[in-house]
Amino acid sequence: MAASSGQTAVDTAVPAAATTRGRRKAGALRTRLRRDWQLLLLTLPALALLLVFHYVPTLGNVIAFQDYSTVDGILGSPWVGFGNFVYLLGDPAFWHAARNTLTITAFQLVFYFPVPIALAILLNSVLRPRLRALIQNVVYLPHFFSWVLVVTVFQDMLGGAGLLAQELDKHGFEGFDLATQPKTFLLLVTAQSVWKDAGWGMIIFLAALSTIDPNLYEASAVDGASRWRRMWHITLPGLRPVIILLLILRLGDALNVGFEQFLIQRSAVGADAAEVIDTYVYWLGLQTADYSIGAAASLFKGVIGLTLILISNKIAHRLGEQGIYQRS
Amino acid sequence: MTTITRSRLRPTWDDEPSIAGKLTKAVGLVIMVLVVVFPIYVVVLTSISSGKAINEAGGLVMIPDGFSFQAYAEVLGGGVVVKALLVSIGVTAVGTAISLSVTAMAAYGLSRPGSFLHRPLLFAVLATFLFGPGIIPSYLLVNSLGLIDSYWSLILPGAISAFNLVVLRSFFMGIPGEVIESAKIEGASDFLIFRKIVLPLSKAALAVIGLFYAVSYWNAFFNAMLYLNDSAKWPLQLVLRTYVLDGAPMQTASGTVDASSLGLAAVPVTSVRMAVLVLAMIPVAAIYPFVQRHFIKGVIVGAVKG
Numbered sequence: 001m002a003a004s005s006g007q008t009a010v011d012t013a014v015p016a017a018a019t020t021r022g023r024r025k026a027g028a029l030r031t032r033l034r035r036d037w038q039l040l041l042l043t044l045p046a047l048a049l050l051l052v053f054h055y056v057p058t059l060g061n062v063i064a065f066q067d068y069s070t071v072d073g074i075l076g077s078p079w080v081g082f083g084n085f086v087y088l089l090g091d092p093a094f095w096h097a098a099r100n101t102l103t104i105t106a107f108q109l110v111f112y113f114p115v116p117i118a119l120a121i122l123l124n125s126v127l128r129p130r131l132r133a134l135i136q137n138v139v140y141l142p143h144f145f146s147w148v149l150v151v152t153v154f155q156d157m158l159g160g161a162g163l164l165a166q167e168l169d170k171h172g173f174e175g176f177d178l179a180t181q182p183k184t185f186l187l188l189v190t191a192q193s194v195w196k197d198a199g200w201g202m203i204i205f206l207a208a209l210s211t212i213d214p215n216l217y218e219a220s221a222v223d224g225a226s227r228w229r230r231m232w233h234i235t236l237p238g239l240r241p242v243i244i245l246l247l248i249l250r251l252g253d254a255l256n257v258g259f260e261q262f263l264i265q266r267s268a269v270g271a272d273a274a275e276v277i278d279t280y281v282y283w284l285g286l287q288t289a290d291y292s293i294g295a296a297a298s299l300f301k302g303v304i305g306l307t308l309i310l311i312s313n314k315i316a317h318r319l320g321e322q323g324i325y326q327r328s
Numbered sequence: 329m330t331t332i333t334r335s336r337l338r339p340t341w342d343d344e345p346s347i348a349g350k351l352t353k354a355v356g357l358v359i360m361v362l363v364v365v366f367p368i369y370v371v372v373l374t375s376i377s378s379g380k381a382i383n384e385a386g387g388l389v390m391i392p393d394g395f396s397f398q399a400y401a402e403v404l405g406g407g408v409v410v411k412a413l414l415v416s417i418g419v420t421a422v423g424t425a426i427s428l429s430v431t432a433m434a435a436y437g438l439s440r441p442g443s444f445l446h447r448p449l450l451f452a453v454l455a456t457f458l459f460g461p462g463i464i465p466s467y468l469l470v471n472s473l474g475l476i477d478s479y480w481s482l483i484l485p486g487a488i489s490a491f492n493l494v495v496l497r498s499f500f501m502g503i504p505g506e507v508i509e510s511a512k513i514e515g516a517s518d519f520l521i522f523r524k525i526v527l528p529l530s531k532a533a534l535a536v537i538g539l540f541y542a543v544s545y546w547n548a549f550f551n552a553m554l555y556l557n558d559s560a561k562w563p564l565q566l567v568l569r570t571y572v573l574d575g576a577p578m579q580t581a582s583g584t585v586d587a588s589s590l591g592l593a594a595v596p597v598t599s600v601r602m603a604v605l606v607l608a609m610i611p612v613a614a615i616y617p618f619v620q621r622h623f624i625k626g627v628i629v630g631a632v633k634g
Contacts, residue, residue, distance in 0.1 A: 029444075032443075032444040033444055035444070036440075036443045036444035036445075036518075037444075038517055038518035038519055039436070039437040039438075039440055039443050039444070039446070039518055040437065040444065040445065041437075042433040042434060042436055042437035042518070042519075042522065043433070043434045043437030043438055043449055045430045045433065045434070046430050046431060046433065046434030046453070046488050046493065047434070047449065047452065047453075049430065049484065049487050049488050050452070050453065050456055050488055050490075052469075052484075053461075053466070053469070053484060053485045053486075053487070054456050054461055055461075056461075056469055057461035057462070057465035057466045057468075057469045058459065058461040058462075058465070059465075060461070060464075060465030060466075060468060060469060061461070061462060061465050063464070063465065063468070070468075119360060122353065122356050122357065122360070123357070123360075125353060126357065127337040127338060128337065135357060135360070135361055137616075137617070137620050138361050138364055138365060139360060139361070139364055140620065140623070141364065141612075141613065141616065142364055144543050144547075144612045144616060145547070145608075145609065145612065146546070146547030146548075146549060146565050146568075146608070147547075147549065148547075148549050148565045148568045148569045148573060148608075149547075149565075149568065149605065149608050149609065151573060152568060152572055152573045152605055153367050153368075153371060153605070154367075155573060156367070156370075156371065156388060156602075156605075157367050157370075161387060162387075162388070163370060163387070163388045163390075166385075166386050166387040166388060169386070170386060195363065195364070199364070203623070214339070217339075217341075217342070218339065218341045221341040221342060222341055227345065227349070259550070260549055260550055263550070264549075264569060264573065267574075278463075281462070281463060281464065282463060285463065285464040285467075286463070286464065286467060286554070291464055291468065294463075294464045295462060295464045295465060298462035298463065298464060299462065302459050302460065302462060305459075306458055306459055309458060
């Protein structure tokens with residue numbers, strides 16, 4: 001109120017002097033700036049951090065089009081056009097990493113994605129609030145552990161000197177090291193993802209379940225629908241919008257598999273199984289100091305990822321869902 | 329508070345499930361909890377077991393047989409773990425303080441509808457969702473700013489999470505506009521409103537966002553690996569990776585412990601490794617119970633509206 005009255009005071013004062021629309025507009029801007037400068041000042045530190053540590057390095061991706069050398073810097077290094085990309089597309093190791101990334105995404109889509117949904121439905125059927133809260137809090141917990149910790153715990157359970165091998169050994173079987181098997185690596189990382197994040201991923205489905213109208217259940221129960229039919233015809237359709245939304249988001253995220261998770265285990269299982277685009281960028285770009293090629297690979301991934309996000313958002317809007325960002 | 333009986337919990341139209349159904353459900357829930365709890369239990373138990381118990385179990389301990397805090401004394405008596413703990417605590421405390429205050433300020437600054445420039449600025453924040461700068465340009469930037477081997481390199485590059493900012497902003501927007509308007513009429517500035525009205529009303533959301541930031545600093549591994557060449561400055565996660573996961577020889581109070589040789593003679597090493605693992609878990613597990621009850625209120629509300 002105080003603000004708008006301030007504005008009208010100036011608005012009535014200005015027209016007498018202002019002859020053009022432009023000057024009046026400038027005056028209004030100045031008024032708004034005077035009114036809101038404190039809000040702008042509060043926003044400033046965050047924007048400064050984003051500018052320096054997000055926007056500036058994003059521009060730094062131009063080295064993908066250069067033969068970058070640390071001595072000459074971005075300004076002094078020679079431009080090579082799309083040379084780095086051409087090199088990249090001819091590098092079998094890059095294609096190997098890309099194929100691995102997509103395989104892992106596809107595998108996790110089938111074997112990870114449904115787990116939180118199933119857990120949410122299971123937990124939703126627990127009637128006693130205390131018990132429910134207890135279980136919920138226990139399964140959320142691993143989400144807050146770091147990848148190093150999760151991988152270490154898995155190694156201690158399933159690794160060569162781990163609990164499983166130890167128990168097998170005790171009963172006269174040959175123990176084996178599941179933590180270093182390239183063949184089962186896909187299963188291992190999916191199990192790690194489930195352990196760490198399935199409980200947390202459940203939250204959003206629990207929220208969706210709580211919005212389903214209980215009258216629907218009552219009506220169908222009165223009509224004689226069995227427990228399973230109620231789940232099939234009410235619960236799952238109730239979750240449909242969330243499931244679709246998350247599937248779409250997953251598409252936009254297809255090239256981002258857990259970076260740390262793979263980096264940490266790369267040496268144990270070997271690059272053959274554990275190399276993804278991110279680790280490829282890391283090893284090529286920073287370990288062998290091939291900055292330009294690494295930046296090109298990461299830019300390539302970024303552009304495809306961004307395209308996938310925009311496409312999936314388009315699909316989301318077409319399906320009448322909210323999508324990733326709302327048009328407001 | 330009246331105690332709720334089971335019959336009142338189950339709606340009258342819903343018939344009792346069959347015994348088999350109940351059993352399946354119970355087994356499912358027990359497995360779900362055990363899968364999470366069992367590994368943690370084994371790790372914690374092994375870390376407080378005596379060398380004798382570990383010897384008898386042949387490695388990790390599942391059934392307690394005498395306790396010993398020898399491993400913790402060993403690890404906390406000095407050496408690389410203590411240093412790493414201090415670094416992790418320091419970085420987490422300073423980083424969380426910076427992140428939370430900067431995020432809260434910006435979230436309020438962008439939360440007043442119709443304020444000057446708030447749309448383009450909000451867009452600038454949201455745009456960071458869509459693309460990441462990539463590790464190589466980030467590394468080169470941190471390098472050229474001279475932050476390599478500085479603890480600031482663990483804090484500043486990831487100080488703002490656009491997601492957290494958006495969640496907090498939508499929480500602030502849920503505060504009734506009348507409260508803020510009336511304070512304005514009383515002549516309060518935006519600074520004052522932010523400090524005296526908005527922040528006190530948002531404790532739940534601030535606690536959750538604070539936990540998210542704290543956890544991300546505590547767990548940060550990659551930034552440290554990338555930007556800290558000097559192993560004397562390593563935070564706990566890097567120590568965990570290098571000495572516990574990869575099994576490099578570790579310096580502790582009584583000398584070097586070689587974690588790679590896991591033969592019988594070196595069995596106490598197992599408890600030392602487990603002790604480090606537990607130390608990495610403790611802070612998260614300790615704060616978590618106090619914040620988890622705000623999860624739904626603080627996050628789902630914000631995320632759904634945002």
